[in-house]
Structure formats: C-alpha cells, structure tokens
Amino acid sequence: MALTTTLSERIARISFSRTMEVAGKADQLRRQGEDVVDLGVGEPDFPTPDHIKEAAYEAIRSDFTRYTPAAGIPELRQAVCERHAADFGTSYSPAQCLITAGGKHAVYNFVETLVNPGDEVIIPAPYWVTYRDAVLLAGGQPVILPTDASDGFALRASAVQKRLSPRSRMLILNFPNNPSGALLNREEAARLVELAVEAGFWILADECYAQLVYDGKPFSIASSPGASRCVLVAGSLSKAYAMTGWRIGYGLGPETVIQGCIRLQSHSTSNPNSIAQKAALAALRGPQDCVAAMLSEYRRRRDYVVGRLRAMPGITVHEPGGAFYAFPKIAALLGHKGVSTSADFAERLLNEMRVACVPGEAFGVEGHVRLSFAASRQELERGLDRFEEFVARLWR
Ligand SMILES: Cc1ncc(COP(=O)(O)O)c(C=O)c1O
Structure with a gap:
C-alpha cells in the first residue's frame, strides 16, 4: 500500500497556536529589516534574574546534566509545594506535585490524563488558545462559555452551572x-x-500569572475549602521569573492524578531539563524581590497603556487586574475602511503600521484585540502612537 502523508485524526483536529503564528509573522517582517513594534508576544522583556542563571551555570559546572526522575527532582517538588503554601496558604505534599516542561505541558498532561473521548470540558471565553486544542487532542468536546466584557469578563458559578451536563468532566x-x-x-x-x-467535575486552574496581580493579594482557588478533592493546578515559572525559554512548570493535585501525569511524562519528555530544574529551585527558594520589582514595572506600564487606549475614540478597555495584557474593545471600528473582523484589524495594523497584536477571535471573543505590555516603555509608546494613528485612519 502506498505511504500517505495523511496526518492522524488527532492532529487533524488541532491547529497551530494563533499567538505563536502572530509572533512568527512579526519575526519574519523584522528579519526583512522592517521596524516592527511587537505587542503580540506574551513574554517578559526582562532578563532572567542573575541568581537564577548562576544556579544553572553551577548545575553545568557540577555535571548535573543527566536524566532526572520523571516527576522532577524531589527538592524542586518540595520547593514548589512550599512556595505555593507561602503564597497561597495551601498544603500540598511533594507526592501531589510534578515538574513539567512549562505550564503548557502541565495543562496538556492533566487533560490527557483525565479527559476521555466525548467528555465535555467547559472553557470560559476569552480563553488562552491552547485549552481548546488540548481538549480536542484528547478527543474531548470543548464547551465554550462566554463571559461579558461589560462585566469585566467576570466568571460566575451560576453561568457554569447552566452549562453542566452528565458528560461534564x-x-x-x-x-x-x-x-x-x-x-x-x-x-x-x-x-x-x-x-x-x-456535580463531580475537575477544576483545572491555570495559574501561570498567579503572582502577577496588581490590586490585592494573589489568590489561588486551590486554597478554597474542599479544593483538595477537585482542583488541579497548572503553574509556571515562565512569567513570574522571566524564564520562558527554560521550560519549567508544575502540576499540583491529588496523588492518583499526579501519578497518571507522571506515567504519561515517563513516556513523553522523560523528565524536565535537569539544568533548568536547578535554576527553578533557585528561583523558588531565592529572594522574591525580583518578582515584586517586575510587577511594579508592569503596573506602571498597565496604567500607561490603559490611559492611552481610553483616550482613543471608539475604544473601551477594562483595567486588567493581573497578567500583562490589555484587551481593548475595538468593535466600534469594525465596518470602517474594509476592516470587518478583529483578524482584519490585526492584519492591517501589522501591514500598515508595523504593530503586532493578537485578534480577539484567537481567544474566542470577536471585537477585541490583545496588546501585551511586557514590552519596554519606549516600545509601548511607539506602538501606541502607531495604534492611535491607525484608529484615526479608520475613523477618517
Ligand atoms: C494562560 C497561560 N497559561 C500557560 C502558559 C504557558 O506558559 P509556559 O508553558 O511557558 O509555562 C501561557 C503562556 O503564554 C499562558 O498565557
């Protein structure tokens, strides 16, 4: 029989990450010598703090370069539990923790471990692009639950309740x-x-930005009464410690589920990178003032970005309480000068003004775009000047 290149049904169900697609386009233009302001990318512009890098140099110098246990080194599992306890008041033990190759990998492990074909997974929108595809890959059925921009995209338990079915997993x-x-x-x-x-369903809480909260104390749903029975945490060091390229995240949850994830990991990545695990240990056990310093810079940028956007005609924006993105509503501009969707808006903004952003459609919400403020103040100024000019052109 002839060899075909038909992809498996599983892979045919999923698509390339839209946020990574935008990053790729912006990068391509830059390589062609274009002056692109990239407000599309979701990663800190800060370097990884020195004490974390030092721990990695030391790991290499001392030949800590071999396979580690599939679940990660025991001292890092312990450190994750201790940091989560200190930050959020939880009480996980190392057996309830596994180290993964980034927070994305923790999400993937949990979904693969628990979701059977036909199971329903409720995903509030706007959502991070990966959830839908992770569920589809597992053969599950994503059930998208819209939240309301005029309510600050707040999630209500009553809205979740209405979407429950006997297949909700x-x-x-x-x-x-x-x-x-x-x-x-x-x-x-x-x-x-x-x-x-x-009702008997799992809550998978992606806490990738849990340390990046502007107002009030960071909070984890894992500290709610009864959470030990139904909450799974997917965490990450990528954003809080400016460690996106190191690929270290973690999963927390009941031991049986964690054991399932470890079984999967033992046949996929084998273990997270040994050197990055030592760096992560230094991040979690070392001084935390680097996180506070980055957070206060993000806060200044948030205030600047929100102020600039609110001064633009036809744009409204909810003040972000955490993470480093603004999600302005641009719906009033759709229908002007041939721009009819958020994807058109983002494409024209990149082609005409050389500013990269991500269309809301990628997050399951039309009429918005996402701008990252994990960019220097100078880049934000340049990007928003061009954004403002683009908005003015659409109104003209
Ligand atoms: C909501 C959310 N979860 C998880 C991740 C994955 O982070 P990482 O895999 O780098 O830890 C990201 C990255 O952008 C994210 O935005």
Whole structure:
C-alpha cells in the first residue's frame, strides 16, 4: 500500500497556536529589516534574574546534566509545594506535585490524563488558545462559555452551572486571565468548588500569572475549602521569573492524578531539563524581590497603556487586574475602511503600521484585540502612537 502523508485524526483536529503564528509573522517582517513594534508576544522583556542563571551555570559546572526522575527532582517538588503554601496558604505534599516542561505541558498532561473521548470540558471565553486544542487532542468536546466584557469578563458559578451536563468532566480556569487580565473573585471560587464537588467535575486552574496581580493579594482557588478533592493546578515559572525559554512548570493535585501525569511524562519528555530544574529551585527558594520589582514595572506600564487606549475614540478597555495584557474593545471600528473582523484589524495594523497584536477571535471573543505590555516603555509608546494613528485612519 502506498505511504500517505495523511496526518492522524488527532492532529487533524488541532491547529497551530494563533499567538505563536502572530509572533512568527512579526519575526519574519523584522528579519526583512522592517521596524516592527511587537505587542503580540506574551513574554517578559526582562532578563532572567542573575541568581537564577548562576544556579544553572553551577548545575553545568557540577555535571548535573543527566536524566532526572520523571516527576522532577524531589527538592524542586518540595520547593514548589512550599512556595505555593507561602503564597497561597495551601498544603500540598511533594507526592501531589510534578515538574513539567512549562505550564503548557502541565495543562496538556492533566487533560490527557483525565479527559476521555466525548467528555465535555467547559472553557470560559476569552480563553488562552491552547485549552481548546488540548481538549480536542484528547478527543474531548470543548464547551465554550462566554463571559461579558461589560462585566469585566467576570466568571460566575451560576453561568457554569447552566452549562453542566452528565458528560461534564472538567472546567478550565485561568485567572489572572490571558487575554483579559480579569481576576476570580473568592466567593465565586468557593461556589465553583462546591459545584465541582457536588456535580463531580475537575477544576483545572491555570495559574501561570498567579503572582502577577496588581490590586490585592494573589489568590489561588486551590486554597478554597474542599479544593483538595477537585482542583488541579497548572503553574509556571515562565512569567513570574522571566524564564520562558527554560521550560519549567508544575502540576499540583491529588496523588492518583499526579501519578497518571507522571506515567504519561515517563513516556513523553522523560523528565524536565535537569539544568533548568536547578535554576527553578533557585528561583523558588531565592529572594522574591525580583518578582515584586517586575510587577511594579508592569503596573506602571498597565496604567500607561490603559490611559492611552481610553483616550482613543471608539475604544473601551477594562483595567486588567493581573497578567500583562490589555484587551481593548475595538468593535466600534469594525465596518470602517474594509476592516470587518478583529483578524482584519490585526492584519492591517501589522501591514500598515508595523504593530503586532493578537485578534480577539484567537481567544474566542470577536471585537477585541490583545496588546501585551511586557514590552519596554519606549516600545509601548511607539506602538501606541502607531495604534492611535491607525484608529484615526479608520475613523477618517
Ligand atoms: C494562560 C497561560 N497559561 C500557560 C502558559 C504557558 O506558559 P509556559 O508553558 O511557558 O509555562 C501561557 C503562556 O503564554 C499562558 O498565557
């Protein structure tokens, strides 16, 4: 029989990450010598703090360069539990923790481990692009639950309840939210946990931005009463410690589920990178003032970006409570000068003004675009000047 290049049904169900696609386009233009302001990319512009890099140099010098246990080195599993306890008041033990190749990999592991074909997974929109595809890859059925821009994209337990069915297996939460910056209110979190225990579904909480909260104390749904029975945490060092390229994240949850993830990991990545694990240990056990310093710079940038956007005609924006994205509503501009969707808007902004942003459609919400403020103040100024000019052109 002839060899065909037909991809497996699983891979045919998923698409390339839209945010990575935007990053690729911006990079291509830059390589051609174009002056692109990249507000599309979701990664800190800060270098990884020196004490973290030192730990990696030391790992190499001392030949810590071999395979590690599939679940990660025991001292890092312990350090993750201790940091989560210190930051959020939880009480996980190392057996309830595994180290992964980034937070994305923790999400993937949990979904693969728990979702069967035909299971429903509720995903509030706006959502981070990967959730849908991770669920589709597992053969699950994403059930998209829209939240309301006029309510600051808040998630209500009552709205989740209405979407439950006998096939509901999981709810994926992401607060602070990428792309909206919305936070989860503690009372709603407690109600969601009650609902999950009662109806029997898992809550997968993606806490990738949990340390990056501007107002009030960071909070984890894993600290709600009853959470140990139904909450899974996917965490990451990428954003809080400016470590995107190191690829270290973690999963926290009941030991049986964690064991399932470890089994999967033992046949996929084998283990997270040994050198990066030592660096992660230094990040979690070392001084935390680097996180606070980056956070206060992000806060200044947030205030600047929100102020600039609100001064533009036809644009409204909810103030992000965490993470480093603004998600302005551009719906009033659609229908002007041939721009009819957020994807048209983003494409024209890149082609005509050389500013990269991500269309809201990629997050399941039309009429918005996502601008990252993990860029220097100078780049933000240049990018927003061009954005403002583009908005003015559409109105002219
Ligand atoms: C909401 C959310 N979760 C998870 C991740 C993945 O982070 P990483 O795999 O680098 O830890 C990202 C990265 O952009 C994200 O925005």
